[in-house]
Amino acid sequence: MDDPVTGTADGPLDLGSWSCPVPLRDSPTLVLGHGGGGQLSAELVENLFVPAFTSGAARGVTGGAAGTGEGAGVLASLADSAVVSLGGARLAFSTDSYVVRPMFFPGGSIGDLAVNGTVNDLAMSGAQAAYLSCGFILEEGTPVETVARVATALGDAARLAGVTVVTGDTKVVDAGHGDGVFVNTAGIGLVPEGVDIRPQRARPGDVVIVSGDIGVHGVAVMSVREGLEFGTEVRSDSAPLNGLVAAMLSATLDLHVLRDPTRGGLSASLNEIAKASGVGVSVTESAVPVPGEVANACAFLGLDPWLVANEGKLVAFVPPEHADAVLAAMRAHPLGTRAAIVGSAVEEHPGTVVARTGLGGTRVVDLPLGEQLPRIC
Amino acid sequence: MKYLDEFRDPALARRLFDDIAATVTRPWALMEVCGGQTHSIIRHGIDQLLPPEIELIHGPGCPVCVTPLETIDKALEIASRPGVVFCSFGDMLRVPGSGRDLFRVRGEGGDVRVVYSPLDALRIAQDEPGKEVVFFGIGFETTAPPNAMTVHQAKLLGLENFSMLVSHVRVPPAIEAIMTSPACRVQGFLAAGHVCSVMGTSEYPPLAERFGVPIVVTGFEPLDLLEGIRRTVRQLEDGRHEVENAYPRAVPAEGNPAARAMLADVFEVTDRAWRGIGVIPSSGWRLSERYREFDAEHRFDVTGIRTAESALCRSGDVLQGLLKPSGCGAFGTVCTPRTPLGATMVSSEGACSAYYLYRRTGGARVEEVRSGG
Amino acid sequence: MCLAVPGKVIEISERDMTRMAKVDFGGVVKDVCLAYLPEVEVGDYTIVHVGFAIQKLDEESAIETLALFEKLGVLAEEFGDVGDRAEETTS
Numbered sequence: 132m133d134d135p136v137t138g139t140a141d142g143p144l145d146l147g148s149w150s151c152p153v154p155l156r157d158s159p160t161l162v163l164g165h166g167g168g169g170q171l172s173a174e175l176v177e178n179l180f181v182p183a184f185t186s187g188a189a190r191g192v193t194g195g196a197a198g199t200g201e202g203a204g205v206l207a208s209l210a211d212s213a214v215v216s217l218g219g220a221r222l223a224f225s226t227d228s229y230v231v232r233p234m235f236f237p238g239g240s241i242g243d244l245a246v247n248g249t250v251n252d253l254a255m256s257g258a259q260a261a262y263l264s265c266g267f268i269l270e271e272g273t274p275v276e277t278v279a280r281v282a283t284a285l286g287d288a289a290r291l292a293g294v295t296v297v298t299g300d301t302k303v304v305d306a307g308h309g310d311g312v313f314v315n316t317a318g319i320g321l322v323p324e325g326v327d328i329r330p331q332r333a334r335p336g337d338v339v340i341v342s343g344d345i346g347v348h349g350v351a352v353m354s355v356r357e358g359l360e361f362g363t364e365v366r367s368d369s370a371p372l373n374g375l376v377a378a379m380l381s382a383t384l385d386l387h388v389l390r391d392p393t394r395g396g397l398s399a400s401l402n403e404i405a406k407a408s409g410v411g412v413s414v415t416e417s418a419v420p421v422p423g424e425v426a427n428a429c430a431f432l433g434l435d436p437w438l439v440a441n442e443g444k445l446v447a448f449v450p451p452e453h454a455d456a457v458l459a460a461m462r463a464h465p466l467g468t469r470a471a472i473v474g475s476a477v478e479e480h481p482g483t484v485v486a487r488t489g490l491g492g493t494r495v496v497d498l499p500l501g502e503q504l505p506r507i508c
Numbered sequence: 509m510k511y512l513d514e515f516r517d518p519a520l521a522r523r524l525f526d527d528i529a530a531t532v533t534r535p536w537a538l539m540e541v542c543g544g545q546t547h548s549i550i551r552h553g554i555d556q557l558l559p560p561e562i563e564l565i566h567g568p569g570c571p572v573c574v575t576p577l578e579t580i581d582k583a584l585e586i587a588s589r590p591g592v593v594f595c596s597f598g599d600m601l602r603v604p605g606s607g608r609d610l611f612r613v614r615g616e617g618g619d620v621r622v623v624y625s626p627l628d629a630l631r632i633a634q635d636e637p638g639k640e641v642v643f644f645g646i647g648f649e650t651t652a653p654p655n656a657m658t659v660h661q662a663k664l665l666g667l668e669n670f671s672m673l674v675s676h677v678r679v680p681p682a683i684e685a686i687m688t689s690p691a692c693r694v695q696g697f698l699a700a701g702h703v704c705s706v707m708g709t710s711e712y713p714p715l716a717e718r719f720g721v722p723i724v725v726t727g728f729e730p731l732d733l734l735e736g737i738r739r740t741v742r743q744l745e746d747g748r749h750e751v752e753n754a755y756p757r758a759v760p761a762e763g764n765p766a767a768r769a770m771l772a773d774v775f776e777v778t779d780r781a782w783r784g785i786g787v788i789p790s791s792g793w794r795l796s797e798r799y800r801e802f803d804a805e806h807r808f809d810v811t812g813i814r815t816a817e818s819a820l821c822r823s824g825d826v827l828q829g830l831l832k833p834s835g836c837g838a839f840g841t842v843c844t845p846r847t848p849l850g851a852t853m854v855s856s857e858g859a860c861s862a863y864y865l866y867r868r869t870g871g872a873r874v875e876e877v878r879s880g881g
Numbered sequence: 882m883c884l885a886v887p888g889k890v891i892e893i894s895e896r897d898m899t900r901m902a903k904v905d906f907g908g909v910v911k912d913v914c915l916a917y918l919p920e921v922e923v924g925d926y927t928i929v930h931v932g933f934a935i936q937k938l939d940e941e942s943a944i945e946t947l948a949l950f951e952k953l954g955v956l957a958e959e960f961g962d963v964g965d966r967a968e969e970t971t972s
Contacts, residue, residue, distance in 0.1 A: 164611065354909075358628050361911045364908060423907055424907065427908060431906050431909065431911065431929065432624070490521050490552050490553060490730055491518070491553070492552060492556045494550065504599070505597075505624050506598050506884060507599065507624075507884055510887065510907065511887040511926060511943050512887060512907075523950060523951075524953060526954055625914075625932025628932070650930050651930065653933065654932065702928070702935065756945075756946065757943040757946060758928050758939075760939070764935060
């Protein structure tokens with residue numbers, strides 16, 4: 132009775148046991164949390180989109196393109212980007228939509244996010260982004276000057292990342308049917324020979340590396356969000372990670388997993404990798420770099436920094452024999468100077484992330500539920 | 509953050525753990541009253557590191573958890589109405605009423621907004637005079653003064669489009685209810701530090717005397733919690749039952765007189781139903797007659813609501829410390845933070861949620877940590 | 882209940898007939914209502930809950946508490962359990 136354990140890590144809570152395309156359990160309408168990058172988002176994708184896209188003849192069109200024969204197909208692997216074979220080349224392909232409010236925040240805007248987010252998703256397969264598409268959904272009444280600022284930021288970010296926008300689309304919706312500017316980008320890039328980076332490849336013994344301070348982007352955006360405003364020097368870490376990943380690949384091609392912890396933060400990324408690879412993840416809480424201001428902002432809002440979004444950070448699972456070389460390569464890169472080893476993949480508690488607390492106890496680091504809300508109590 | 513980080517120091521925590529271990533000679537059951545303390549205990553793994561003789565029972569100190577179902581249903585009803593802006597602290601949005609929650613109401617078109625402070629709701633009322641702005645005024649004695657000040661200012665400003673749905677609760681009557689429950693196993697209390705920052709400590713000596721239990725006013729950081737536990741255990745081992753203050757940097761004996769005066773003006777004591785527990789006499793506050801015009805229950809006709817609690821949920825037993833979350837058959841299976849049956853699973857301070865978030869791992873691991881020191 | 886954190890008052894002003902402050906939480910600055918702490922001055926630390934300072938933080942007491950923790954065990958190491966009762970008076 133006193134044992135809080137309700138089962139093993141494979142117990143009744145594992146979302147993996149939900150194999151059927153069941154309707155969402157209890158909400159006939161979408162709630163905001165379905166887009167929060169947590170459990171609700173995962174359930175929407177796994178139970179609604181994946182079955183719809185992979186049923187019948189559709190299955191196998193792209194599945195097996197990576198040559199792995201894992202059966203679930205490229206889509207169901209749910210990586211940041213898909214790796215497909217086309218004309219003999221291995222391409223990474225990804226799309227992402229950007230709906231950030233407010234559109235401009237300390238350290239960035241929706242324009243650079245739209246480039247960096249997709250460049251980074253491609254980089255998480257080890258690919259160098261080459262070409263982007265860009266779709267704008269604009270709300271009637273939005274000042275042209277605002278759209279121009281977003282477009283300029285987007286163009287600047289593309290040049291900085293070394294990627295070219297080659298196609299695009301614009302739609303305008305009725306006033307009240309949008310929120311100023313929504314942006315979608317998709318991108319493609321080549322995956323270098325000998326590189327196979329996927330969420331399924333973590334192995335017990337892998338070293339877990341975080342590329343720098345976490346929680347920065349989310350706190351910067353919250354600091355200017357209506358109703359929450361607070362003063363801080365924290366600026367978004369929005370940045371293209373393709374250069375950092377290239378530096379890591381120059382240390383070894385044998386990187387197992389890369390993930391950029393955006394929505395849902397570090398906790399979501401670690402959980403997704405643990406589940407996809409069937410390994411446990413053990414993290415030392417004090418090793419995770421959290422800037423003081425981020426910790427303090429989270430303290431008074433009642434948020435967990437590990438759940439706060441990042442836009443210029445990655446988490447890597449690296450074989451132990453290459454960990455030192457990869458860490459050194461990261462620290463030599465401007466976007467990785469604060470890189471740190473934070474833990475390892477383990478055989479115990481597969482699918483579950485466990486943190487060792489500062490006092491020496493342990494706690495389970497769970498996938499966040501939906502959007503994080505400031506709590507008072 | 510200054511005066512926060514120092515109270516998380518692992519080396520000092522070790523000294524406190526050692527002192528507790530050296531003091532305890534037999535089993536003791538302590539209740540931490542406040543959900544924030546529960547959260548901190550489990551977040552830092554404190555309960556795993558205590559001597560096995562010490563059992564921590566999680567108390568009913570989560571205002572989200574104990575807000576009665578009927579009040580939640582009234583909130584959902586009001587929030588659904590056109591022309592209403594319903595403002596709430598973030599934690600209330602996922603609390604299930606009879607079949608839905610505030611997230612769902614928002615998804616269905618209700619104007620539900622999360623605010624950081626009740627004053628933010630007041631500002632919305634000033635900025636949007638064409639809307640009826642309703643604030644969900646929940647909380648213990650800590651949150652009551654901010655809410656009271658907000659109603660007071662609304663009255664001063666003559667804001668006719670602002671009202672508050674009030675469901676405030678008070679700690680001392682809850683302690684009394686717990687101690688008079690026949691199944692009660694609690695031998696000592698860690699009283700909620702920030703409640704006492706407002707109310708002071710004068711309400712507790714009669715309770716300590718009447719029930720023969722030590723009551724130690726305790727803060728929220730790991731060292732504060734350990735000091736509260738250390739002092740409670742020492743009293744129990746000595747056979748004493750006194751009120752002690754282990755959180756003196758934030759709790760003067762008299763509390764905050766200005767806040768208490770405002771509470772006396774804006775609120776009046778009332779019987780209050782606690783979700784899953786039942787009605788506890790004199791355990792709540794409602795708006796006093798002078799402020800009745802700002803009472804959302806008077807402004808909106810929300811009578812005749814039929815409530816339906818999930819039959820499976822035993823959050824009442826959890827709140828009273830009669831049941832550990834993991835002892836509930838629904839815990840982690842039918843009842844998760846994603847599909848909560850009761851409020852203890854909903855709030856990030858709720859006992860079930862804290863367990864679910866931080867303890868869903870193998871028992872062997874816990875033992876390993878304990879023996880590894 | 883009651884997520885409340887300590888912050889330092891860095892500026893005080895009157896707004897809508899209410900005493901307001903800018904409070905610094907380690908590099909994060911938030912507007913806070915001071916109506917319940919009329920005696921607080923710039924430089925003081927306060928305990929803040931939902932945008933209200935609900936209590937002044939007694940810095941001397943904080944330092945004393947930490948000093949008490951520092952002494953724990955040291956006394957026991959030197960004198961056995963004899964010194965245990967003495968420190969109870971510090972609060």
